[in-house]
Amino acid sequence: MNSNTANIKEWALDFRFWNAAPRSCVNLTKELIAMPRSPDRRRFLQSTALAGLAATAGCLSVASSSESSPGDEAATANPTDSPVAADGNVSSDSTCQVTDTPSQLTPPESLDDWLADANGYDGEPTRKAGSQVDIRVGESVDGEMAFAPAVIEVAPMTRVTWDWTGHGGQHNVVALDSTFDSGQPNAQAGTSYEYIFDETGEYPFVSEPDLESGMKGAVLVREPPSTGNQTVDMWMRDVENFDGTVTDRTGSSVVTITVGVEGNGGSFGFAPPVLRVTTGTTVNFEWTGDGGAHNVVFENAGIHSGEVTHEPGIHFQHTFEERGTYRYTCQPHSALGQKGAIIVD
Ligand SMILES: [Cu+2]
Structure with missing residues (x-):
């Protein structure tokens, strides 16, 4: 691992840590979310100025882009490039350095328990059989913001696209195990983020700004049903x-x-x-x-x-x-x- 990659990893850790920190850190968190914390984050920052970001796994596109440059440049950005320079060295600010606070973004021990308070989820995953599945980001369900559908079951190699409705303020899509991450929260209708799930597994995710209010969900990647025939x-x-x-x-x-x-x-x-x-x-x-x-x-x-x-x-x-x-x-x-x-x- 080269030092740039290491920096990015540190950013990722820092952000998780800060984001999970108490309310006194709110302002710092706001500064932080404008900064890179992962290769995807950097990709997102670049893509905000580009239209039509190429559709590859883990790419995000933003509807309000004003330029029409091809998106390939952003989609193929070398993740080991130096991170975007930070104006302030936030990691040296000690107000939030509560070193024992665990990140809230860790996979739960029991997925069912964790999903019990997921907005818009009735306990039954929605099975989606196509190779392309859409999830709406920011659906009002009983007055709460939800992903819709919140929990889906798909087969390996399914492309899942999260589409921002523009409702309910800023949202993002972050896997608890860091498998995917749409980048900084965004309130823009028409923004989308996609990820191709090539391995079976359970992938719980949240919208970080709505972590406490139940805007969360999961992608359950399972082999398709089999009869043996x-x-x-x-x-x-x-x-x-x-x-x-x-x-x-x-x-x-x-x-x-x-x-x-x-x-x-x-x-x-x-x-x-x-x-x-x-x-x-x-x-x-x-x-x-x-x-x-x-x-x-x-x-x-x-x-x-x-x-x-x-x-x-x-x-x-x-x-x-x-x-x-x-x-x-x-x-x-x-x-x-x-x-x-x-x-x-
Ligand atoms: Cu029919």
Whole structure:
């Protein structure tokens, strides 16, 4: 590690320390947050003057930029460059040097306990199946500022983008384990920060100015649900109302699949999403009437319900005489993840 990197690390430690310090340090904290504390911080400072910051992991872009220089320069900034010169040597100011105060930004022992008072979180992570997921920064929930959704579950290699609403003052996005850090708090609507999660794990994060008021959340990176049937797993990978369960109705002569249940960002789900039946079973597809007009189109067997419809009721049935793994979708909502599968044994 060269000395510049070491400096940056010290900055990072200093900032955590100061930010967690008592109220008497408020003014100093304000000075500090205008200074670099990590490579990302430096990147952010540079990017404030640039538009269209290149979209790489851990990049932040600011909507109000006035210049139109390409963002590549900032995105590829060498993190070992000398930190931006500080006007005052704040680390020599002793008013906040309470050396035993632990940083508040350390991963919690129990994530569930830590999330218990997260604004806008009901205890159930929101599973997001796409490769790109957005979180709003500064959503008013019961009068409190929240991330929305506060807690998401995603698969590895998902790109998560935090989008500032501009509401509720200054916010930032900082992982408790320092995995990601959007830089200094910002109140500008249209600001965004993104990070690509390539490893499974639990990543709690906060908005530092709102640390005490519950504006926090977590990204839970988990392998996608698996049934053990690879064809099904691949097909269902982007289906949010699928949790890996195969509903076993083998031996039933008639089974109903509901079309237009809650899921995939609206009433865009089939239920049960994955069904196991035996040959000779008739499957009825019953529309709820929710989520607009749906249809049912099978990928691999020339089976389909025909025209889309939004009317409640059973509009389609099929008797499966051949074994196989059948995949189907609703054409208008396929991209949203309205998909299902039937395993016929
Ligand atoms: Cu549909």
